[in-house]
Amino acid sequence: MLIIAGHLAVDPAERDAYVADCRPVVELAREAPGCRDFALTADSVDPGRIDVYERWDTEAELEAFRGSGPDAGTAARILDAEVSRYVIASVGPA
Template sequence: MPIVAGHLLTDPAGRDALVPEGTRAVALARSAPGCPDFALTANTLDPARVNVVERWASEEELLAFRGSGPDGNTAARILGADVRRYAISSVGYA
């Protein structure tokens, strides 16, 4: 099960507009086969940071969705990113 987690960096003045712009990407991902969760959220401490968390049933389903990322206008507003993919071998309740 792949987990994608990290953050995007944007101009703090535009961060609160960037998060709702991601609604389309979130909806597309959640309707894609094998995606039980996908979230873009404003970080509560850093006004330039947008948190990214994705859960996928398989690597194949994650890769099939890739390429459905932000449009050029939104991508141009992302100033930096640290988003990584983690391969999870087991899952249990916290």
């Protein structure tokens, strides 16, 4: 299992529009084979931060969904990013 987690920095005035524009990607991801969870959400404290959380069964399924990444217009709106990939060896109840 893989977890992709972190955050994006965008112009605070554009954050809510960015999140709204990402809704189709979130919907597609959640329907993709191997996707257990996918969320891009407005941070509750920082007005320029978008929290990223993805959970995938396999690397191959993640890469099949990802393709070439965000389009140039979407990528240009990201001022900074800190997103990491975590490979999970086991999972159990919390």
